[in-house]
Amino acid sequence: MAIAALTQLSLVASSHVLGFCSVPNLEATLDSSEQVLEGRRSRVKGFRPITDAANCAGSIGARENVQSAVTYSAEQAVNSKGLCPANVSTRLARGRIRIPYGATWSFASGIEPDFTQEGRR
Numbered sequence: 061m062a063i064a065a066l067t068q069l070s071l072v073a074s075s076h077v078l079g080f081c082s083v084p085n086l087e088a089t090l091d092s093s094e095q096v097l098e099g100r101r102s103r104v105k106g107f108r109p110i111t112d113a114a115n116c117a118g119s120i121g122a123r124e125n126v127q128s129a130v131t132y133s134a135e136q137a138v139n140s141k142g143l144c145p146a147n148v149s150t151r152l153a154r155g156r157i158r159i160p161y162g163a164t165w166s167f168a169s170g171i172e173p174d175f176t177q178e179g180r181r
Contacts, residue, residue, distance in 0.1 A: 067166075068080050068081065068082070069081040084161065084162040085159075085161070085162060085163055085164070085165065086161060087158065087159065087160055087161040088157075088158070088159040088165075088168065089156065089157070089158050089159075090157045090159075090168050091121065091154055091155070091156050092154050092155040092156075092170060092171050093154065094121075094152050094153065095152070095153055095154065095173070096151060096152050096153075097175070097177055099151070100151075100177055100178065101149060101150065101151055101177070101178040102149070102150060102151070102153060102175045102176065102177060102178060103147070103148070103149050103177075103178050104120050104122070104146055104147075104148040104149075104150065104153050104173065104174070104175045105146060105147060105174045105175060105176070106118075106120075106136070106143045106144050106145040106146040106173075106174050107120075107143065107144055107155045107171040107172060107174060108143050108144075108171065108172040108174070109138060109142075109144060109155075109157045109168065109171055110168070110169045110170045110171060110172060111157065111165060111167060111168035111169070112165050112166055112167055113159045113163050113164070113165035113168065114163070114164070114165075115137070115159075115160065115163055116137075116138055116144075116157055116158060116159045116160070116163070116165075116168075117135045117136060117137045117138065117144060117157075117158050117160075118135065118136060118138070118144030118146075118155060118156060118158070118171070119132045119133045119134065119135045119136065119144070119146070119155075119156045120132065120133045120146045120148045120150075120153055120154070120155060120156070121133075121153065121154040121155070121156055122148050122150035122152065122153055123150065123151070123152050124150065124151050124152070125151065125152070126152065130154070132156060133146050133148050135158065143174065144157075149178060153173075153175070155171040155173065157171065
């Protein structure tokens with residue numbers, strides 16, 4: 061017995077006709093949840109996207125308190141070490157991954173942040 065699997069988006073019309081979508085992947089933007097380090101400042105040095113997308117980019121969303129608007133750092137492509145580098149000092153931080161239109165990928169499950177606690181003066 062042969063078993064086949066096809067991972068493809070399909071649609072059924074009101075006339076009961078099954079059709080498959082065969083267009084390139086759309087651009088995807090994924091944001092992580094916001095994190096805080098015990099009310100202290102953090103230096104976010106970047107993050108590693110957990111995805112099989114070969115050519116994604118990332119940025120850091122930062123704000124000082126929950127009443128402020130989030131501002132994002134400049135977007136950086138994944139480097140040869142698999143990291144999206146950054147240099148952001150903040151109290152509340154989140155990561156953003158952008159996978160471009162037409163990229164081949166099947167999952168994006170989060171980020172692995174690279175950060176340190178900043179000292180007091």
